[in-house]
Amino acid sequence: MASVEALWSHVKAGLDEKQASVAVAAMITFLVLVFTTRAITGSPATVDASGKHKIPPSPSYWIPFIGHALSMASAGFLPSLRDRFSEGIFTLKMAGKMHHFIYKPSLAAALFNLHRPAAEEQMLANRLLTSTFGVSKKDAAIYNSIFPEALALYKHLSSEPGLSEVTNAAVSQVKQTINSFVTFSPNPMDQTEWERMADVDVIEESGPDGPITQVDLMELTRNYVATTAIPGIYGTDFVENFPELWKWMWIYNEAFVLMATGVPAWVPWPRLQRGKLARRRLLGYLYEFNEAMEQHMDGQETDPKWQNLENVSELVRSRIALFRKHGVSLAGRASFDLALLWASVANSNPLIPWMLYELYRDPVLLEQVREEIAPYVRAVQPKNEFGDAVWVPPVLEDADIDGLITKCPLLKASYIETLRVYSCGWAMKLMYSDTVLEGKGKGGESYLLKKGSYVHVPQELHQSDPAYFPNPTEWQAERHIRETVDDSGNKVLTAELGTMRPYGGGLKMCKGRQFALREMLLYTAAIITFYDMQPPKGGPWPVPRTRKLVANKHPKKPLKVWIKRRKLPAEGEAR
Numbered sequence: 001m002a003s004v005e006a007l008w009s010h011v012k013a014g015l016d017e018k019q020a021s022v023a024v025a026a027m028i029t030f031l032v033l034v035f036t037t038r039a040i041t042g043s044p045a046t047v048d049a050s051g052k053h054k055i056p057p058s059p060s061y062w063i064p065f066i067g068h069a070l071s072m073a074s075a076g077f078l079p080s081l082r083d084r085f086s087e088g089i090f091t092l093k094m095a096g097k098m099h100h101f102i103y104k105p106s107l108a109a110a111l112f113n114l115h116r117p118a119a120e121e122q123m124l125a126n127r128l129l130t131s132t133f134g135v136s137k138k139d140a141a142i143y144n145s146i147f148p149e150a151l152a153l154y155k156h157l158s159s160e161p162g163l164s165e166v167t168n169a170a171v172s173q174v175k176q177t178i179n180s181f182v183t184f185s186p187n188p189m190d191q192t193e194w195e196r197m198a199d200v201d202v203i204e205e206s207g208p209d210g211p212i213t214q215v216d217l218m219e220l221t222r223n224y225v226a227t228t229a230i231p232g233i234y235g236t237d238f239v240e241n242f243p244e245l246w247k248w249m250w251i252y253n254e255a256f257v258l259m260a261t262g263v264p265a266w267v268p269w270p271r272l273q274r275g276k277l278a279r280r281r282l283l284g285y286l287y288e289f290n291e292a293m294e295q296h297m298d299g300q301e302t303d304p305k306w307q308n309l310e311n312v313s314e315l316v317r318s319r320i321a322l323f324r325k326h327g328v329s330l331a332g333r334a335s336f337d338l339a340l341l342w343a344s345v346a347n348s349n350p351l352i353p354w355m356l357y358e359l360y361r362d363p364v365l366l367e368q369v370r371e372e373i374a375p376y377v378r379a380v381q382p383k384n385e386f387g388d389a390v391w392v393p394p395v396l397e398d399a400d401i402d403g404l405i406t407k408c409p410l411l412k413a414s415y416i417e418t419l420r421v422y423s424c425g426w427a428m429k430l431m432y433s434d435t436v437l438e439g440k441g442k443g444g445e446s447y448l449l450k451k452g453s454y455v456h457v458p459q460e461l462h463q464s465d466p467a468y469f470p471n472p473t474e475w476q477a478e479r480h481i482r483e484t485v486d487d488s489g490n491k492v493l494t495a496e497l498g499t500m501r502p503y504g505g506g507l508k509m510c511k512g513r514q515f516a517l518r519e520m521l522l523y524t525a526a527i528i529t530f531y532d533m534q535p536p537k538g539g540p541w542p543v544p545r546t547r548k549l550v551a552n553k554h555p556k557k558p559l560k561v562w563i564k565r566r567k568l569p570a571e572g573e574a575r
């Protein structure tokens with residue numbers, strides 16, 4: 001108080017009497033406005049004019065028009081409102097618009113299951129296509145007119161035979177490369193691209209337990225997964241021809257939200273400027289790829305660096321065919337491919353290092369998972385006929401993905417818990433007409449969402465809700481395990497997503513979710529089979545501080561680990 005008075009006398013000293021009275025009047029007007037706003041805004045849940053539907057509750061705010069917008073910067077703001085409003089929905093006012101936030105699973109399900117025209121569902125996403133992926137207005141209009149057809153092509157990713165083709169391509173890549181996930185070579189010429197990006201440092205070349213390497217786990221894993229999983233979608237040439245692809249992708253990802261919120265290009269924000277440069281590079285690569293695909297599909301000769309285009313997936317081929325048929329420009333195709341490529345790596349790849357981190361820091365669970373997956377990830381050490389001086393790489397003979405999904409509940413529960421703790425997807429919809437959300441179940445209320453209001457489902461609000469997940473900040477895979485009894489009376493353990501919806505829902509639901517499940521189980525299972533990890537120099541595992549990056553959490557500082565090879569059963573040896 002004393003400092004406010006001191007400040008005020010300082011201000012007064014610099015003003016003449018007339019100026020001072022204007023300043024006093026302005027300040028009083030402002031305070032009256034702010035306190036009146038605070039007094040008249042905010043309300044508990046009320047009912048609409050018909051008396052049938054509820055209007056969601058809303059907290060009060062201080063500043064007219066701006067409303068709650070400033071409070072959104074605080075990480076604890078939305079969780080505090082979740083704990084205050086038990087209805088599962090509340091409304092905030094920001095920049096003059098109503099924004100409803102939903103965190104009760106039944107209301108989120110009701111929102112996702114609304115039968116709205118496809119064009120309405122796509123309308124907001126169209127803005128992203130332009131602001132973030134750089135689609136021109138002309139190509140966006142064409143896409144709008146062919147949206148249902150474009151959407152239908154995702155069957156080549158989400159159902160058979162496409163799903164198996166993409167998954168088998170990843171399995172085949174993992175078989176070929178798992179031994180060079182870490183090469184343990186101090187010579188950069190012999191290291192892989194994903195190692196060089198992970199600040200690799202060989203600690204010991206030939207200790208009693210074999211070589212040890214220090215790496216940044218996030219960088220190593222997300223780049224390894226991108227380099228070996230994406231050939232199944234974009235073919236091998238695309239990934240091999242652009243070794244800097246992933247470097248630019250992660251720089252672009254850092255600026256994704258700034259681009260999505262439409263921060264103008266001229267704002268000198270270094271992260272935004274770097275993101276725009278990265279987008280130019282990525283679009284350049286994808287343009288070149290599309291040019292080569294154009295020639296390939298027309299039966300023309302391509303540059304020798306594009307000799308393996310026949311292994312591009314049916315999903316990508318059929319999209320190009322559709323875009324060609326409807327006159328989407330090559331630049332437009334590059335932008336739509338950027339959207340698909342980004343969706344394919346940005347969400348799942350950073351979750352795999354988190355799953356590894358959580359498993360390695362729980363040695364008991366790690367051993368249980370290793371035991372559970374052993375029949376489905378068959379890895380052996382071939383006979384060494386050259387003596388100890390020569391290292392013979394172990395072999396990943398087979399990875400049975402169906403077995404991992406259906407017979408390994410602890411692994412699957414670890415995947416679900418990793419999604420719960422580390423993913424923070426956010427679905428957003430605009431109401432083009434007054435809409436009633438019918439909450440299902442006992443005591444399910446219906447809510448009226450007015451035309452022109454926005455509806456958000458920040459998945460994290462539910463995923464961190466202690467009412468559903470006790471001690472929500474703790475990673476506990478076992479919480480997702482359920483025991484059931486099968487037809488023969490045997491106990492069966494299963495793990496399901498339950499009330500969680502990390503992939504969204506309805507028409508816009510993630511089209512890569514089936515592949516993401518397979519990818520996360522495959523890579524985690526292969527890596528924990530072939531490698532051991534520990535914190536650098538031993539000791540307890542650090543608990544990294546995190547920041548949100550688009551739809552995932554990322555470590556604020558590099559997540560360094562020491563990695564060494566695991567001893568695998570010798571060929572022909574009983575397990």
Ligand code: HEM
Binds near residue numbers: 343505509
């Ligand atoms: C765990 C990993 C993943 C998560 C949590 C995730 C989540 C999501 C979410 C929340 C959406 C938006 C839904 C909406 O707008 O309501 C989405 C869209 C999409 N995802 Fe994923 N995703 C993951 C992995 C993948 C992968 C690996 C692929 C491709 C291989 C993929 C392809 C897509 C596509 C193409 C869309 C856009 C669909 C459209 O435009 O309608 N996703 N994803």
